[in-house]
Amino acid sequence: MKQHKLLLASLTMAALLLSGCATAAGSASTPANVSTPAAPPETGNAGNHGGGHNAGGSSSPEATIDGPSDAALMVCGKQPMDRLKSILDLDADPHTANDWADNTFTCTYHLDEGALKISVKEDKDQATARTTFDAMQGLAKDAKPIEGLANLGFPAYETADGSAVFQKDSFVLHVDGTNLPATLGPENITRNALAYQLSTTILACWVEHP
DSSP, X not given: OHHHHHHHHHHHHHHHHGGGGTTHHHHOOOOXXXXXXOXXXXXXXXXXXXXXXXXXXXXXXXXXXXXXXXXXXXXXXXXXXXXXXXXXXXXXOOEEEEEEETTEEEEEEEETTEEEEEEEEEOSSHHHHHHHHHHHHHHXXXXXXXXXXXXXXXXXXXXXXXXXXXXXXXXXXXXEOTTSOSXXXXXXXXXXXHHHHHHHHHHHXXXXXX
């Protein structure tokens, strides 16, 4: 019951966060305290994503995206950072590091309790992303679909050990809290609830800036 209330509270928070993402899409960039991915050439991913969510139809299945889109970079940006600090009552931004490999942008938040990883796999289109999502769900241990209002209308699942995965358009978002303890922070929030709340924070920004 407590977990259910946390999920409902997160839905409300996601709606409120829509107004807080107004500057994110236009100014998203790699935060100052993380490593910078290799700069894409001038023919980079901007033309392939149309704002970061809908890839062009001309890409081949093996096409490599030159660098993360602005939307993918949001996972290492202000909105999830502020939400994380609020949930865990942190006085300062935790150290972060990022990586770009295999069309996946990963931002790792180094918390005292362990590493929290948020990654975005950028596929060439929505159908390919759904295939990626289904494959991940099939391989995940103890995967449970997130259903009803809690999935915000997107394919989603969670695992018992602290992961939440959502698919939106050509993106697959994975918030991985498996390296964290079962509960953390002053409110003893579960790592599953933390993963879910950070997922909805990011999705709220993506919905506001498709």
